[in-house]
Amino acid sequence: MRSEAAEGDWVFGYGSLMWRPGFDWVEKRPAILYGRRRAFCIYSVHHRGTPERPGLVLGLVRGGSVRGVAYRVAAERWREVADYLSEREQPTETYIESRVRVRLDGGQRANCLTYLSDTGHPQWAGDLTEDEQARRIAGARGLSGPNVDYLRDLVAHLREAGVRDLGMERLLQRVVDLETG
Secondary structure, three states: OOOEOOOOEEEEEOOHHHOOOOOOOOEEEEEEEEEEEEEEEEEEOOOOOOOOOOEEEEEEEEEEEEEEEEEEEOHHHHHHHHHHHHHHHOOOOOEEEEEEEEEEOOOOEEEEEEEEEOOOOOOEOOOOOHHHHHHHHOOOEEOOEEHHHHHHHHHHHHHHOOOOOHHHHHHHHHHHHHHHO
């Protein structure tokens, strides 16, 4: 029988939260969420694009599994962290704040706060082809910089964590080819 993770409130990151959480945590563990997968499925009109030229950011969509990071947050800091994450992740309310059950390294389980894609939101891009994603990401820029930098950071940090996501690596190469064209 697998054991539960140590008590505490947890956050699951699958995108930039993996390498830039922006909050204090007491424990960081590799984690897998089953039943969801990482996808560029949200139009970004702030951080990685503009209303005139939307970019794309990650969301969690149904199917597959996704490797990410779980952070345990001290109880006395939880409200502060949850408020920070709500402000960071919800500038246009494109996600649904949810609790998900992940498997931590070592087989333990933890219930984590994460953000799922809201398929009913106007910024929901849906299931775009790889070519459509590459065209959207190439050249898009927002308050947080070029959209391709977000994809580069994702691929680099996944590699550092020992995770090869061939789909994201292939997408990055397509975007680079378009931008250097």
